[in-house]
Amino acid sequence: MKIVKTKNIGFCFGVKRAIKMVHKAAEATGGNVYTIGPIIHNPQMVDLLKEKGVIPVEDVYQVKEGTVVFRTHGIKREEEEYIKGTGLKAIDTTCPFVKRVRKYAKYLKNKGYQVVIVGDSNHPEVKSVLSYLDNDGIVLQEPTILTAKKVGVVSQTTLDKGTFVEIVKELIGGVEELRIYNTICESTQIRQDEAIELSGKVDMMLVVGGKNSSNTAKLYKVVHKVQPKTYHIETVEDLEPGWFRGVSHVGITGGASTPDLIIDTVERRVKNF
Ligand code: SF4
Structure with a gap:
């Protein structure tokens, strides 16, 4: 064969970086490290980290002690603000490529564009980006005609290029001005x-x-x-x-x-x- x-x-760059940061935090504190959702989408790795005291919790408001980790694909803005307000120690492992999506989405919104995020509305990354827009964004998973004057588009980092191109092509027909940032990560x-x-x-x-x-x-x-x-x-x-x-x-x-x-x-x- x-x-x-x-x-x-x-592991990609962002996952390597996050795992390293979490390991360091677990070693320094002897455990008691909480991630909001799984730190990465790999159940085997998440189980290994549990043995070192890195525990995924579903709800940020459950954490009352220890260190809180913002996962690679980001958490919602209100969750981040809540943690900062509690005074708990926080470690932000959000991948810089995900922060780039947020940055462009916010820029487009501030410039008056109707922001479109091409991706999966149930994915934590998309939910996180939307929260930074005060939920004022449209999530598209398939080609859709939109009628608007100014539309600005970003993509979920893990999208496939083909889907992104198909959805953008369909948008061209209905809008007067279209601005596109290809934020699929390298x-x-x-x-x-x-x-x-x-x-x-x-x-x-x-x-x-x-x-x-x-x-x-x-x-x-x-x-x-x-x-x-x-x-x-x-x-x-x-x-x-x-x-x-x-x-x-x-x-x-x-x-x-x-x-x-x-x-x-x-x-x-x-x-x-
Ligand atoms: S955005 Fe890309 S580099 Fe960053 S964690 Fe996701 S897949 Fe990895």
């Missing part, structure tokens, strides 16, 4: 481009990453378009021997929140098949 991995695989774009290229050269692709990870889901979507025999797995346990019948060349890629250890274990198991 020949196995090829994409060059950019495993890491997401590079990963998708490399995975698409590899998909055309192998018999089968494995996309490794959390089932709740937006960037892994998008990666699966773009890879599956090129290579229909593509599987999204979270861990080695999801692999099925039957998938490998007649397959001699396997490509492996992974989401930005997938630990190297999980990818290495998958690679070793595939070699055994």
Whole structure:
């Protein structure tokens, strides 16, 4: 079995930075570190961190002691303000690429544009960006005609380029002035481009990453378009021997929140098949 991995695989810059900051905080305080939602969308990594005293909580208002971590994809402005008001120690691991989305969205709003965020309205990053606009923004997940004078567009960092272009194209028809900031993060774009290229050269692709990870889901979507025999797995346990019948060349890629250890274990198991 020949196995090829994409060059950019495993943790992205933003996740590496966040994990490092959280580890440092847990070591310094001996635990008692709370993240609002999971710090990253990888259940295995979140479980490992729990052993070190890093606990995800759903509701920011539950935290009454210790250190609070703002996760990589940001929290809502009102949550951030609440934490700052309590005087609890806060660590902001929000990725600089996510802050860039907020920055452009706020700029567009201040300049009088109707802000459109292309992305998933249920994703924490989109909710966070919207909160910085006082919820005065439109979230689009599919091509939609809008009738407005001035529209300013930003994208969720983990969006796929194809979807962004399709939605922007549809907007052109209905608006007088359209201003676009492509805020898909570099890491997401590079990963998708490399995975698409590899998909055309192998018999089968494995996309490794959390089932709740937006960037892994998008990666699966773009890879599956090129290579229909593509599987999204979270861990080695999801692999099925039957998938490998007649397959001699396997490509492996992974989401930005997938630990190297999980990818290495998958690679070793595939070699055994
Ligand atoms: S995927 Fe991009 S935006 Fe998200 S944490 Fe990684 S580098 Fe930052």
